[in-house]
Amino acid sequence: MNSLLVISIALVAVWLAVLTVTTLLIIRQLGLITLRLEAAPASVEDGILIGTPLPKECVSAVPELDAGLHYLVCLAPNCGPCVEFASGLSNLSITGDGVKAVFQGTGEAADELARLLPAELHVIRDPDAEAIFEGLNVKMTPSIFQVEDGIIVGKGVLRQIGDLKQFIDAYPKANTREIARINREAMSNGG
């Protein structure tokens, strides 16, 4: 009886120990999930509205944005996905599509980010970048803003390098022009 009791107590003790460890691991996983959800990008609906004319400070900083089609890829030197994104850009032949990389900062990290970008890519840095980030109310990076003839006609979050190509390819099919028209009308009506 005694030895069986000791064995039983030992086994239950081991079970309790393992249960405690797995409970702690589950709590850790919940914490990681919470962190990830908190770090998840805000909705693409946040920030400047599609259909809004490009803010004046942006046009003053980069006058060529007032005409033609441009894709402003907003990056940040201290953002891991942005660095990854910048490294992947050289594998895409999109430099002729009006794509411009915009990022703030003048430190070593910013220079490193600039080195990662393809040499032929149009890069907008401070102080012009600061004006664009403020004007477009950039909430997250990497993100993209599509500007046509001085009007914001599209925006999105770039989660991976393939998203840029997809964003550019999808534009002719997208109804962003219609959205832009509706937003413009709503704004002119004071809505």
Place this chain on the structure above:
Amino acid sequence: MAGFEALEHLAGDAASAVWRQESYGIISWLYAWVFVWAGVTKIREPAHAARALTDFRLTRKLNPNPRLGRVVGVSEVTLGGAIASGYSDAFVALIATLVLCFFVFLIARALVRREAFPCFCFGSTESSLSVRTAARTAALTTGSLVLVGLATSFQRYSNPRLVLLEAVSALALLSTAALLSFVPTLTTVNGGGSEVAVR
């Protein structure tokens, strides 16, 4: 055997620790719980269990009747109950061993044929057959052989309190093993976790 004496002693100690009256009852209950657990999952989801029969080529029907899965589940629960009851111990343990040997054969055959499907052994429909599944079933078969040996050497306790202690010990052991199987999943960081900088 230079250098292997310690290993020999360890194996000897382990064998003497298992070959005891107390271990016999606990191992019996452990197998009872294992079969009941496996059986109950099949009774709860007979369609998956029936599908596993097709995957293992035990039936030619592509969409077997879920009743087949339920029959397998009830059989396993019955076998678990028989082990727990303690009647004809050696005979029941031998049947359990043969059943497990058959499972090992089915899993090994599927692995040799490079077939990948969930075995639904303990209710998981996500994990596919693997060497780990085969190793787990082979280990259960080996333990079952030990149970046959124990059944021929010892008698089960009849005192209800001792039987309860055996059952609880076995349940603790099985729960520990089940919890430990989740540890690798819980210690990984899902998907690598790419962070997005929010400005």
